[in-house]
Amino acid sequence: MILFVNDSNAVDLADKLRDQGLQVTAQRIAVMEALAGNPHATAEDITETVRNKLGSISRQAVYDTLGVFVEKNLLRRIQPAGSVARYEDRVGDNHHHLVCRGCDLMYDIDCAVGATPCLTADDDHGFLIDEAEVVHWGLCPACQT
Amino acid sequence: MILFVNDSNAVDLADKLRDQGLQVTAQRIAVMEALAGNPHATAEDITETVRNKLGSISRQAVYDTLGVFVEKNLLRRIQPAGSVARYEDRVGDNHHHLVCRGCDLMYDIDCAVGATPCLTADDDHGFLIDEAEVVHWGLCPACQT
DNA sequence: ACAGATTCTGGACTAGGTCAAGAACTTGGC
DNA sequence: GCCAAGTTCTTGACCTAGTCCAGAATCTGT
Structure with missing residues (x-):
């Protein structure tokens, strides 16, 4: 799949992923970008945003991606009592x-x-x-x- | 259903419920007692404990009871991220x-x-x-x- | 003891998330 | 540039905690 090579922001994100030893995919870039524009987004919010950009993405890919990013400390997962899980890119x-x-x-x-x-x-x-x-x-x- | 009228602890609990304008039932007493012996219990833990004492209770009755108690501030509901809801009787x-x-x-x-x-x-x-x-x-x- | 209000039961249902297996993609070495 | 190996993505089934509903049972104040 073609990456958005003219999007300087995407290139920055790609480097960020490589720094963590992660493969760079259009899905991962899109997930990261979805969060940049919407802190505290839910997995469903993110799925929708990414689908608008890429056309489609599986639910599993979204959860996998979020899981990996949280593990690598690129994202923080928060889950206030009674709410669904939310993700934010303000870490550290x-x-x-x-x-x-x-x-x-x-x-x-x-x-x-x-x-x-x-x-x-x-x-x-x-x-x-x-x-x-x-x-x-x-x-x-x-x-x- | 017969209450455990010789159980002074149950009598105390009964008063506590009446103070809050709640009806006194064996199920409610048993739920309260289940929590006294096990802070941070889950709804399932509580259901099991109550079943051991009363023979049976429906899942709905447990959730209703816990919900009412939380609302009346007799219990606190906590839910750390990634965990199921837990209840404790140490409030205030x-x-x-x-x-x-x-x-x-x-x-x-x-x-x-x-x-x-x-x-x-x-x-x-x-x-x-x-x-x-x-x-x-x-x-x-x-x-x- | 009775009527009305509250509570309990049983069963269907929902949402958020996970599991598993195979297809598709990315990457580093040639 | 190309290929093999490893990683990631898709599809679809599944799971769990919790909620909704309607009717039956129980409790309370009078």
């Missing part, structure tokens, strides 16, 4: 999320308490902790009425 | 959780940073925030090997 900064209980609207937020907030638990029970995930729950302006 | 203290990525083992932990940790977001986007949920992810001692 341990930012947190603000989620509306009414409509699932979601914003990124930086942590309130310094750089690595709450990262040290009071009693770690011998665990090797690698992440402290913070979700702020509330109602967005529209859902408050 | 905004404690957090420590979850093993390997085996889903889960501990309660108190917050490291004061009483209402991270409860103020940097930028709340106009949201009415009512909870800051913190999940510490890591590997338990057994899964580190």
